[in-house]
Amino acid sequence: MKKEDTVLAGFHAVSSRMKRDSSSIRIVYYDPKRRDQRMRRMIEEIEKAGIRLMQADNNRLDGFSHEVPHQGLIALAAPIDIGMSFDTLMDNLAGNPLLLLLDGVTDPRNFGACLRVADAAGVSAVITPKDRSATLTAAAVKASAGASETVPIVRVTNLAGSIVELVDAGVPIIGTAGEAQKTIYEFDQKGAFGWVLGAEGDGLRQLTRRRCSDLAKIPMLGTVESLNVSVAAGICLFETVRQRTVG
Numbered sequence: 001m002k003k004e005d006t007v008l009a010g011f012h013a014v015s016s017r018m019k020r021d022s023s024s025i026r027i028v029y030y031d032p033k034r035r036d037q038r039m040r041r042m043i044e045e046i047e048k049a050g051i052r053l054m055q056a057d058n059n060r061l062d063g064f065s066h067e068v069p070h071q072g073l074i075a076l077a078a079p080i081d082i083g084m085s086f087d088t089l090m091d092n093l094a095g096n097p098l099l100l101l102l103d104g105v106t107d108p109r110n111f112g113a114c115l116r117v118a119d120a121a122g123v124s125a126v127i128t129p130k131d132r133s134a135t136l137t138a139a140a141v142k143a144s145a146g147a148s149e150t151v152p153i154v155r156v157t158n159l160a161g162s163i164v165e166l167v168d169a170g171v172p173i174i175g176t177a178g179e180a181q182k183t184i185y186e187f188d189q190k191g192a193f194g195w196v197l198g199a200e201g202d203g204l205r206q207l208t209r210r211r212c213s214d215l216a217k218i219p220m221l222g223t224v225e226s227l228n229v230s231v232a233a234g235i236c237l238f239e240t241v242r243q244r245t246v247g
């Protein structure tokens with residue numbers, strides 16, 4: 001395995017990459033004990049695309065995927081760079097982008113799940129700090145269900161500074177925190193708009209909170225204190241989708 005290889009584990013991750021850029025896949029390993037139709041079809045496609053294919057036992061596949069369920073299928077591929085620069089993002093604010101900013105989400109599964117929900121909600125870009133943020137590990141790629149290949153990620157050195165630039169450019173950036181006074185339903189989200197979600201343990205950093213246009217909470221009616229960050233991201237983003245589609 002090359003140091004720069006991205007590990008794609010499971011049917012969804014491998015077939016998304018096949019659709020996007022099959023030439024970026026260096027090699028595919030599969031478990032020959034899996035002889036079901038789904039695996040047979042996948043092998044046919046891989047062979048048709050001229051990708052190197054090798055058999056590997058379950059232990060070897062586990063070794064590649066590091067606990068991520070792989071369904072007997074692993075691809076090693078060159079990373080696809082769908083990163084976007086902050087300047088490019090700023091140049092394209094006219095199309096009413098919906099942005100998701102993650103302030104220090106470090107768990108790869110949560111990061112992947114946030115990308116998944118961002119893709120589903122039509123998010124234009126996910127903005128994360130260069131430090132204190134999960135990267136596209138096998139676990140993140142798997143949890144993203146293909147979205148790591150579709151959602152542009154903007155990695156910035158200073159998240160608070162980027163928020164200021166966006167707010168100055170007229171994009172409301174709303175931080176989310178359970179203790180906020182207003183709810184996520186009180187903001188007009190039809191124009192360019194961004195949500196900021198905080199880290200698993202600590203939530204939003206103080207400086208991030210101060211730079212946001214406002215703070216909003218998801219009303220919690222039960223006894224738990226907070227939601228998982230990707231669940232919270234889904235609720236916020238789909239409120240925006242609701243406003244933009246239903247009115």
Ligand SMILES: C[S@@+](CC[C@H](N)C(=O)[O-])C[C@H]1O[C@@H](n2cnc3c(N)ncnc32)[C@H](O)[C@@H]1O
Nearest residue numbers: 176177178197198203204217218226227229232
């Ligand atoms: C697990 S929570 C972090 C909990 C953390 N102890 C705190 O004080 O924020 C992760 C992130 O999900 C979002 N979140 C979770 N529950 C929320 C709620 N009820 N209202 C608004 N945001 C919420 C926030 O962005 C939060 O930073």
